[in-house]
Amino acid sequence: MRFCLLAALALPSLLTAEDLKWFKGNTHTHSLWSDGNDFPDMISAWYKDKGYDFLCMSDHNTLNAGEKWVTEASVEKKKIALGPKVLDKYTKKFGANWVQTRTNAKGELEVRLKTLEEYRKKLEEPGKYLLVQAEEVSAGFGKAPIHINAVNLTEAIQPKKDLQTIRETMRANLQMIAEQAVKTGRPILAHINHPNFKWALTADDLAHVIEDRFFEIYNGHPGIYYGGDPARADSQHERIWDIANSIRIAELKQPPLLGVGTDDSHNYHGGATTPGRGWVMVHAVKLDANTLVEAMQRGDFYASTGVSLNDVSFDKTTRTVRLKIQGQPGVKYRTEFRGTLKNYDRAVKEVDAPAADPRPKRLQHGADIGKLLASSDSLEPSYTLTGDELYVRAIVISDQPMANPPQPDHVQKAWSQPMGW
Ligand SMILES: [Zn+2]
Ligand SMILES: [Zn+2]
Helix, strand or coil: CCCCCCCHHHCCCCCCHHHCEEEEEECCECCCCCCCCCCHHHHHHHHHHCCCCEEEECCECCCCCCCCEEEHHHHHHCCCCCCCCHHHHHHHHHCCCCCCEEECCCCCEEEECCCHHHHHHHHCECCCEEEEEEEEEEEEECCEEEEEEEECCCCCCCCCCCCCCHHHHHHHHHHHHHHHHHHHCCCCEEEECCCCHHHCCCHHHHHHCCCCCEEEEEECCHHHCCCCCCCCCCCCHHHHHHHHHHHHHHHCCCCCCEEEEECCECCCCCCCCCCCCCEEEEEECCCCHHHHHHHHHCCCEEEECCCCEEEEEEECCCCEEEEEECCCCCCCEEEEEEEEECCCCCCCEEEECCCCCCCCEEEECCCCCCEEEEEECCCCCEEECCCCEEEEEEEEEEEEECCCCCCCCCEEEEECCCECC
């Protein structure tokens, strides 16, 4: 018998794999509601035009709700020098009747930001495009930013900062998000963002804060260092994921972290943090916020920067991971199956961190964590677990650069979730 990913057993019993569709979405986006440089309705229209099925607008410490006016000058300050003005573009796209302006006491033109409830009426289409209320709960400990995206919120969450430790600060904010899910009866997805932003979070932080279930394996912001830094031990995102998952499964007897791909876009008129770089493909029965979040909580999704999969599955009987890659003409794919064996070297070494780090020492873990178990050039690669693995995950790496990479060496990839644990 064949099961779809980790927890197909949790699906209602009459549901089959044929009932499920793949939905493309970005869970990390900024607008003028915080530090993004375009109107939220413009950004939502951009994602819709690009074929996304859903978008979560996740401004810092605010929902897209309530009344907020921005001055034309403050909007224009955020645009790049070339091209039409931000307000002109907005008016051209939606018409003068949609754009609400006023003149303040200083004689400046102000523009009201539309709330999600307003602009969803204009842009959503049942089964085709969905907007989901979200927030980047932006806490911190000293100079270490602790940013957690909360998806499917109904009320804004004010971050708790500088508790006893980095991990306690992470926990307290995750706890508030979990409490809102209980209170509202709606599933809420929380993902820890960009661990390498200002080198704030390590693999050990992500392992031991077991309240967290998701982290960004990929984030399109150029300042997040997916590839890590050779001067900082175990700082590559792939290493962070494998170390955290090995500790969770082997030592803490906890489920592994699941990996999301996101944009973290801020710039929509050129610039460094543009949209369309990282996303998730969620396997769900319908395009609905609760359904999508529940599918992700079951692990029924993958992360991508360009590679599409027709299927990813784990057969519990034969303990086999199978992928079906949606091959594009002339493109070569290599799939790596990575995992950690049960007898891995658990010794850790304390090594110095560069002076600018939030902590003076970092931990260096054994080289056999997240080792390459097998690789394949097939469009239908598979891996059968021997029984020695704590888990296995697949990374499909194409020979094509990303369309708009934040770093020149970033190629199109897809990441499965850890399986077989
Ligand atoms: Zn952030
Ligand atoms: Zn962000």
